[in-house]
Structure formats: C-alpha cells, structure tokens
Amino acid sequence: MEIERRGQWLRGVLDLCVLGLLRDRESYGYELAQSLDAAGIGPIQGGTLYPVLLRLQRAGLVTAQWHEGASGPARKYYRITDHGRAALGRGGHDWVAFVTPVTTIVTGGVDG
Amino acid sequence: MNADQWLHALGVELHRRRVATEDVRHVVAEAATHLRDGGGDPWTVFGTPDRYAAAIAESVGTRPAPRPGTVRLHAEGITKRYGRRTVLRDAGLTVRAGQIAAIVGANGCGKSTFLRICAGVESPDGGQVTVSGRLGYCPQQGGTDDFLLPDEHFVLVGAGRGMGRATARRAGRIAARQLGWESDRAVLARRLSGGTRQKLNLTLSTLTEPDVLLLDEPYQGFDRGTYVNFWDQLLRLRDEGRAIVVVTHLLNQLDRVDLVLDLTPATPGGRP
Numbered sequence: 001m002e003i004e005r006r007g008q009w010l011r012g013v014l015d016l017c018v019l020g021l022l023r024d025r026e027s028y029g030y031e032l033a034q035s036l037d038a039a040g041i042g043p044i045q046g047g048t049l050y051p052v053l054l055r056l057q058r059a060g061l062v063t064a065q066w067h068e069g070a071s072g073p074a075r076k077y078y079r080i081t082d083h084g085r086a087a088l089g090r091g092g093h094d095w096v097a098f099v100t101p102v103t104t105i106v107t108g109g110v111d112g
Numbered sequence: 113m114n115a116d117q118w119l120h121a122l123g124v125e126l127h128r129r130r131v132a133t134e135d136v137r138h139v140v141a142e143a144a145t146h147l148r149d150g151g152g153d154p155w156t157v158f159g160t161p162d163r164y165a166a167a168i169a170e171s172v173g174t175r176p177a178p179r180p181g182t183v184r185l186h187a188e189g190i191t192k193r194y195g196r197r198t199v200l201r202d203a204g205l206t207v208r209a210g211q212i213a214a215i216v217g218a219n220g221c222g223k224s225t226f227l228r229i230c231a232g233v234e235s236p237d238g239g240q241v242t243v244s245g246r247l248g249y250c251p252q253q254g255g256t257d258d259f260l261l262p263d264e265h266f267v268l269v270g271a272g273r274g275m276g277r278a279t280a281r282r283a284g285r286i287a288a289r290q291l292g293w294e295s296d297r298a299v300l301a302r303r304l305s306g307g308t309r310q311k312l313n314l315t316l317s318t319l320t321e322p323d324v325l326l327l328d329e330p331y332q333g334f335d336r337g338t339y340v341n342f343w344d345q346l347l348r349l350r351d352e353g354r355a356i357v358v359v360t361h362l363l364n365q366l367d368r369v370d371l372v373l374d375l376t377p378a379t380p381g382g383r384p
Contacts, residue, residue: 030150046147052171058171075142
C-alpha cells in the first residue's frame with residue numbers, strides 16, 4: 001500500500017524532478033537515477049525512468065545527444081531546453097501550491 | 113535469458129510495435145549502457161521486454177502502418193519437378209511495395225527453388241511469375257567473384273545500372289558499412305571469410321536499389337550484431353517501399369515480417 005502510494009506520487013512528479021536535476025547540468029539516465037536516489041527519493045528503475053526521459057525529449061523539454069563523458073564510454077546525455085526551464089518553473093510552482101496545503105492538513109496526524 | 117538476449121528481445125518487440133528504426137537503436141543502446149553502468153538483472157531494472165517495449169512505444173510514438181503499395185511480385189501456380197520428385201506444387205505468393213515476405217519450411221521443401229524461379233534463374237514446370245520493377249537477387253552461394261576486390265564488385269554491378277565508378281564505389285562502401293563492414297581494404301573476395309563474403313553478396317543485391325529484393329538465407333556466418341544490423345537494414349528498405357522476400361528457417365524473425373509462405377508439403381500455398 002505504502003509503496004503503491006509512493007509510486008503514484010512519483011508518477012506525477014518524476015518528470016519535474018528530472019527537469020530539476022537537469023537545470024544546471026546535462027546528465028545521462030543512470031546518473032539521474034543515482035541522483036534521485038541520493039536526494040532521498042529512493043531507487044528509480046530504468047523501466048520507469050527512460051520512458052519519462054523519452055516523453056520529455058519528444059515534448060521538446062530536453063534534447064539528447066550521444067557523446068563520451070569525462071570518463072567512460074559514449075552515453076546518451078540529456079540537456080534541458082528553454083521550453084523545459086519554463087515547464088519546470090510552472091510545474092514547480094504548481095507542485096508547491098499543491099503540497100503546501102496538503103502538508104498543513106496532514107501534519108496534525110503525523111504529530112499526534 | 114542473459115542481458116544480451118534480453119536486449120535482443122527488446123529490439124524485436126520494439127520493431128514489432130513499429131517504433132521507428134532509429135528510435136529502436138537508441139533505446140536498445142541506452143538500455144545496454146544503463147545495464148553496463150549499474151549491473152543488475154534487466155528483468156528487475158526494466159521489466160519484461162514486451163512491457164518495456166510497450167512503455168517506450170507509448171512514450172516515443174510509432175510509425176503508422178504503411179499502406180501496402182502496388183503489387184511488385186506475383187507468383188502463382190508454381191510447380192517444379194526434378195525427375196519424378198515434385199518439389200513445388202501450385203505454390204503462390206503476392207508481395208506489394210513496402211512488405212517483407214518470409215518463405216519458411218523444412219529443409220528440402222523447395223524454398224530456394226521457389227526463390228530461384230521468382231528471380232528467373234530457373235524455370236518452373238508450371239505457373240507464372242510477374243515482377244514489376246527492378247529485381248535484386250542474393251543467392252545463398254556464389255554471387256561474388258573470387259578474383260575481384262570488393263570495390264571492383266561495386267563498380268561492376270553499378271555499371272549494370274549506369275552508375276559511374278566513383279558513385280558505385282561510394283554507394284557500395286556505405287551499404288557495406290550499414291552491415292558493420294569496412295569494405296575499402298583491397299582483399300580479393302576469395303580471401304574474405306564466409307560471413308564477410310555474404311555481406312558483400314548482400315551489399316551487391318541492394319546496390320542497384322531494386323524494387324523487389326530476393327534474399328536466400330543471407331545471414332549465414334553473421335554474428336549477432338551483424339544479424340541485428342541486417343534486419344534493421346531490411347526494415348529500412350521495406351519502409352522505403354521495397355518489396356522483400358527472404359528465405360529463412362529462423363522462426364524468431366517472423367515477428368517482423370508481413371507475410372509468411374510456408375512451403376512445408378502438408379500445407380501447400382501461402383497464408384497471410
């Protein structure tokens with residue numbers, strides 16, 4: 001139940017999280033999964049992550065290019081576009097506007 | 113099923129869902145990179161090949177199913193006897209532009225004979241073949257000259273279509289590269305390995321940009337990577353509107369073809 005609820009939340013915001021991580025630098029799928037885990041969101045499997053990246057790419061919010069990084073072989077690097085930055089700004093605003101009252105309402109239950 | 117097999121199955125599933133060939137390549141390569149970076153079981157990381165392929169298809173979209181074009185190859189009532197043995201009895205096949213047909217069946221059931229009759233290098237005892245447009249034929253053996261270089265093959269075959277030497281050489285090298293073969297080394301055909309000679313054979317059959325391409329088990333001696341490249345190339349040719357007939361005994365390719373002609377004697381004739 002808990003895992004399922006978390007999965008549902010994630011489905012709604014994973015694209016925003018990815019855009020947020022790409023805001024300052026380009027990155028590739030595996031590294032994004034590690035960053036999400038390190039940020040405390042938990043492990044994200046490739047089967048969940050790559051369809052989101054492809055949707056973002058198709059919508060023009062990110063672009064992708066295969067090239068070699070500082071170390072290691074060629075990987076597909078994603079980079080946020082201006083369009084993507086605007087979507088992150090709007091979506092981030094909407095998320096905060098949604099989560100703030102939710103937090104206020106449920107906080108009593110957590111404390112009590 | 114190991115990671116390579118999982119990736120191969122993913123490619124097959126993506127093609128089957130008509131994800132664009134270019135996208136298939138990227139998605140499979142990216143999954144391979146991810147697995148190499150993180151290790152892990154592809155079944156846990158990505159799920160089953162068909163479920164993951166479905167999620168990808170939803171994300172990137174799929175190519176529209178092409179409308180079958182004009183009839184390029186029509187064979188009907190094909191009968192062939194060798195002495196008292198009837199190899200083919202009333203076999204038929206109709207292939208339109210933008211379709212791949214597979215000819216399957218047990219060894220010795222007449223698959224190659226049927227293809228040779230379609231190519232016009234053998235005559236049937238009964239029946240008729242109509243071909244509309246230019247024909248390319250890749251036989252199982254032969255088709256290359258032992259004492260010519262790959263480039264000389266390209267020039268020779270290109271000349272048959274009025275291509276200049278440089279144009280033919282360039283086109284041949286590009287086509288060879290799509291099969292993962294750098295063909296610019298000056299090596300006589302007889303010094304090439306069986307698999308590479310087969311790549312040369314295949315390259316020659318596509319060099320003249322035929323409307324109808326007949327291939328007789330053209331992947332013998334190919335490694336797995338070449339084999340995948342080969343099917344990518346076939347799908348690309350199909351999407352360009354070629355009519356392709358391929359003799360095959362490997363069942364896992366059938367997902368990606370449009371028509372199947374089974375020449376096993378118990379079930380004569382074609383089925384869609």
